[in-house]
Amino acid sequence: MFKKKLFFGITAMLLSSLLIWAQPNMQPKKITEKFFKDYEDLELITPAFKKKKGYTNYEELISFLESYQEKYSDIFFISYLGNSQKGYNIPMVTIKKADNLNAIKVWLQGGLHGNESASTEGVLYLVAQILDKRQDLLENLEIKVVPMANIDGYLKLNRYAANGLDLNRDQTKLIAPESILLKNAFSQFSPQVAVDFHEYTPFRRDFASFGRVGISSFYDVMFLYTGNLNVPQNLRNYTKDVFVKNAGLTLDNYNFSHHPYVSTTKINGEIHFNKGSINSRSSATSFALTNTISTLVEVRGVRIGRSSFKRRTFVTYLVGLSYLETANAKPQEIRRQITQANETEKQIFVTSDRTVYSDSLQVIDLDQNELVKIGVTFRDALKATPQLIRKKPFAYIIKEGKQIIEKLKVLGIEVSSLAASEIIDVEAYLIRDYYRVPKKYEKASLQRVSVNLVNKKITFEKGTSIIYTSQKNANLLYEVLEPEAPNSFVSWGILKTGLNEELPIYRIQNNLNLNHEK
Ligand SMILES: [Zn+2]
Structure with a gap:
């Protein structure tokens, strides 16, 4: 009898510790009671409140x-x-x-x-x-x-x-x-x-x-x-x-x-x-x-x-x-x-930095169960300072890369295409420095680059994608197309490149009247 009880006791303990491990509640009761009393006036109408668990x-x-x-x-x-x-x-x-x-x-x-x-x-x-x-x-x-x-x-x-x-x-x-x-x-x-x-x-x-x-x-x-x-x-x-x-x-x-x-x-x-x-x-x-x-x-x-x-x-x-x-x-x-x-x-802010300073932050001290102020170092994105600034282009041209065009459309960017082949003055991105981050992040092989902008005259075929910057979601466009931007297609390794390579993305600096279709 005693053995049976002990057996059940141990099993229950193991089970409960497993449950705790699966979904640990790290909050001591005294913190909940003092600082985060539950809100009892909530109407219990949504599904999770119609059951005890989960x-x-x-x-x-x-x-x-x-x-x-x-x-x-x-x-x-x-x-x-x-x-x-x-x-x-x-x-x-x-x-x-x-x-x-x-x-x-x-x-x-x-x-x-x-x-x-x-x-x-x-x-x-x-x-x-x-x-x-x-x-x-x-x-x-x-x-x-x-x-x-x-x-x-x-x-x-x-x-x-x-x-x-x-x-x-x-x-x-x-x-x-x-x-x-x-x-x-x-x-x-x-x-x-x-x-x-x-x-x-x-x-x-x-x-x-x-x-x-x-x-x-x-x-x-x-x-x-x-x-x-x-x-x-x-x-x-x-x-x-x-x-x-x-x-x-x-x-x-x-x-x-x-x-x-x-x-x-x-x-x-x-x-x-x-x-x-x-x-x-x-x-x-x-x-x-x-x-x-x-x-x-x-x-x-x-x-x-x-x-x-x-x-x-x-x-x-x-x-x-x-x-x-x-x-x-x-x-x-x-x-x-x-x-x-x-x-x-305005200009395009390709990269920017957070401002770093010391200040205090109100926190709960776990030992005393009291609010205290601690001195901390802030890195403040709300006080960002520009690092790399580039002139806003009239349009971008993307030579190939169906995958990129698809992503741009999902992002709500309007993409047009050239109605006839055209010779256009553009700025090309030439990769000047290249670093491939060895460790994958979010299943992506990150690349870090810096570029030279090179003036060129290029013949673009009929049907080449052209993306005007006079559109509502243009600010998102700069974040993904300017190669040094931290979340660009190049930075995420979506558009693979290497040292001294030219990207298939081009900038048209001046207003041009191009024949295009949507
Ligand atoms: Zn979240």
């Missing part, structure tokens, strides 16, 4: 959406973007009034990282609240929502897509099938406002080095918006000073804490805190480069299991709601800001 699965997601479609068939529509790698058709919902043709278009997405569960749950809660209680928001808005962008990852509580790719490092190279489906839908919709909901890890490995036993992040929400210099300044300011600010005030009303996004990186053994975003490989900047008001919202959540899950869901909803309220209240001003951004004439 998160919304695919069947529950679809039947949740379908139940609303039945109820609100005049303003709520489900469409499917295509299959994930594991064969799940990715749903997107549209919420709009049929007669509203001049609406501000808002894109919301959750679950791009599969282990950030509150992003999907919060977005579903938002959809339900709009339909049931806030249809006034449809006065000036058309809303598209992708609630579970990375379904394969989400169902396994895994950050990555089924082939191991991080979909939020795949916004310019577009290797994962999900990235292409999502980007196509985004480009076709061409929203004026976009929010990508995520959760962040409050107990980072680097945080063990601070305090006596380590620290934890304190903020319910961190806002990640771009400092990329190719995004017109007025749009960057408007995002931060109006949308982020309003969302912050909404959070203040509920005593939820917030801060601009910071994460850590180790440089020569020293921990630095990255602030903001600069990199077009991720959504916040990639969206902003299409002259969209764009924010990535990070809710404090990863690796803390289901603790404060109602709070995390509610906070996600609150931020989304605030963005919708701001957009609905200011349609003319949003259009004016985006027109101004589209008309901004």
Whole structure:
């Protein structure tokens, strides 16, 4: 008898430790109780709250959406973007009034990282609240929502897509099938406002080095918006000073804490805190480069299991709601800001650097369970300084490379072709320095180059691709075509090259009247 009990006891212990290992909850109860009390006023209407364990699965997601479609068939529509790698058709919902043709278009997405569960749950809660209680928001808005962008990852509580790719490092190279489906839908919709909901890890490995036993992040929400210099300044300011600010005030009303996004990186053994975003490989900047008001919202959540899950869901909803309220209240001003951004004439910032400085950051000291300020080194993308600047060309010509042209079209770039063969004065890129990064990153063989621009007269055949820079998504074009740009097709190894080689991409510097067809 005793042996049997012991056997069961040990088995139970093993099982529970296995469960903990599979999904460790790193958050001590005392932290939850003191700083992140759950939000009990949340209506338990979304799928994950209808069960004790686990998160919304695919069947529950679809039947949740379908139940609303039945109820609100005049303003709520489900469409499917295509299959994930594991064969799940990715749903997107549209919420709009049929007669509203001049609406501000808002894109919301959750679950791009599969282990950030509150992003999907919060977005579903938002959809339900709009339909049931806030249809006034449809006065000036058309809303598209992708609630579970990375379904394969989400169902396994895994950050990555089924082939191991991080979909939020795949916004310019577009290797994962999900990235292409999502980007196509985004480009076709061409929203004026976009929010990508995520959760962040409050107990980072680097945080063990601070305090006596380590620290934890304190903020319910961190806002990640771009400092990329190719995004017109007025749009960057408007995002931060109006949308982020309003969302912050909404959070203040509920005593939820917030801060601009910071994460850590180790440089020569020293921990630095990255602030903001600069990199077009991720959504916040990639969206902003299409002259969209764009924010990535990070809710404090990863690796803390289901603790404060109602709070995390509610906070996600609150931020989304605030963005919708701001957009609905200011349609003319949003259009004016985006027109101004589209008309901004400037140089191309091929590379830029973050500004490095020391400052303090508020964190939770794990030993004392108190808020403390620690001194840290920031690398601030919101204070970026230009490094390599190049004149904006009239157009690019791409000689071959069907693959590149396909990716450009997915990115929402208009590609024309020469209607007859032409002799054109161009600048060619000649590779002056070449370095192939030995270790693969995100399944890509990275290349680092510098180039000489060489003036040439070249005969281009009829049908050669020509891409004018006088188009809405041109800022994204520079990020992928200028070879030294950190997320260019050359940098990602999509367009392979080598020392002293000439790229099949050319710049037309002066305005030309070319015969072209679309
Ligand atoms: Zn994420």
